[in-house]
Amino acid sequence: MSNNAGDPPLPMEPNPTLSRSARSHSTTEDAELLETPARASLPDFRQTDPWRVLRIMGEFVEGFDTLAHVGPAVAVFGSARTTSDDPMYELARETARALARSGFGIITGGGPGLMEAANRGATEGGGESIGCNIELPFEQGTNHYVQVPINFRYFFVRKTMFVKYSEAFVIFPGGFGTLDELFEALTLIQTGKVSNFPVILFGSAYWQGMLDWIRTTMMAEGKVSPADLSLLMVTDSPQEVCDTIQRSWDDKCAAAASDPSPTNVPKPDSG
Numbered sequence: 001m002s003n004n005a006g007d008p009p010l011p012m013e014p015n016p017t018l019s020r021s022a023r024s025h026s027t028t029e030d031a032e033l034l035e036t037p038a039r040a041s042l043p044d045f046r047q048t049d050p051w052r053v054l055r056i057m058g059e060f061v062e063g064f065d066t067l068a069h070v071g072p073a074v075a076v077f078g079s080a081r082t083t084s085d086d087p088m089y090e091l092a093r094e095t096a097r098a099l100a101r102s103g104f105g106i107i108t109g110g111g112p113g114l115m116e117a118a119n120r121g122a123t124e125g126g127g128e129s130i131g132c133n134i135e136l137p138f139e140q141g142t143n144h145y146v147q148v149p150i151n152f153r154y155f156f157v158r159k160t161m162f163v164k165y166s167e168a169f170v171i172f173p174g175g176f177g178t179l180d181e182l183f184e185a186l187t188l189i190q191t192g193k194v195s196n197f198p199v200i201l202f203g204s205a206y207w208q209g210m211l212d213w214i215r216t217t218m219m220a221e222g223k224v225s226p227a228d229l230s231l232l233m234v235t236d237s238p239q240e241v242c243d244t245i246q247r248s249w250d251d252k253c254a255a256a257a258s259d260p261s262p263t264n265v266p267k268p269d270s271g
Contacts, residue, residue, distance in 0.1 A: 009084045009116055012141030015133060015151070022138050029055070029135060029153035059157045063132075066150050067165045070128060072249055073105035075162045077181045078114025078172030078202075088203060092117035092172050093124070095202065095238035100127025102242055104249075107132060107166055109158075110142045110149060114172045119145035132158050159184060167252070168198035168245045173206040189231055198248050200241055201234045 021028045029052070076096060082089055096106045096118040106122035108115035110131020122129035123145050131146030135153045142149050152158040162169075162181065171182050182201075188194045201207045211234065218224045235241060 009112075009120065010144035012112055012143055013146075015140040015142050021135060022140070028137055056154055056157060059152055059154060060160070063150055063152070063157060063161045066148065067130070067161060070105055070107075070130065070165050072103065072167045073107050073128065073130065073165055074099050074168045074170060074245060075107045075166035075181075076115070076118035076170045076172065077109070077174060077178045078118070079174040079178060080109075080111045080113040080115060081175070082113040082117070082173070084117075088173055089114060089117045091202065091236075091238060093121040095170065095241050096121030096127075097125035098238050098242045099245065100125025100129075102246055103127070104167070104245065105130060107162060108146075109133065109177075110146050112141070112143055114174065116143035116145060119143055123147065132161055134158055163188060163194060166197070167249055168200065170200045170202055170241055170245075172202045186228070186231055190228055196231070198244050199232055200244060201232055202236070202241065204234050204236050207234060 016023075032052075074096075076092065078088070078092060092114045098121075100106060100122045105128035106118050107130040108118045110119070110133040115131070119129045119131060120143075128148060129145055130148040130150070131142055132150050132152060133140060133142050134155060135151070150161070152161075159181070163185065169181065169185050171178060182199070185197075185199050189196050189199070201211075211229075211232075214224065214229060219226065219229065233244060235244075
């Protein structure tokens, strides 16, 4: 769903499924899973860890089944608190729109703020607009620009979907959740758990302090190496984001063409 380019964003769509714990004032599924057995209240089998394993399996199946058709896509992260009059909102929207026109789908957390901006840009650019929403201990909603919504109760399941189905991460200014996704990606690349893919920080002024600290403290003390820092790219240009991701995708396709084993063939190009 999309409105005219100059119009304000549409209100959030209610998400009763993920708002159930908030409305009943109960704990979320994530919180119950991570509760230690000594403190956990286990009134019946449905509240035990073996039962939760089945629910977790179900979330993986639903996520894989829903996203299996997705062509090359980019995960966009950023603050849910950013308003539509913030310049960064329009930049996220412009970036997603350009990526969509280049044939990339857009995957976000499905919420407001910069996630909404990215989903909005995806719909305007004619690309797939995917929202992976998560259960939280307060009312949840899904932004109107999500075309393919998926609900998750477990953060680690949702994180798997972001990494598995994305060709790049674009990280706009955000808070703890945004940083969590950023460092999760860097850790997976650094440790060789996933192939290197673009991790792009958008907004040089916002990220400069963190990068300075990494260089002057972490790197100076040998906690990370210069090669680790090279896993990050910083930009203020939507076009540079698109060019970088397109080059990475082209290189991946070329590598797959030279080694066409089943595990090395990229997803079909939708562009």
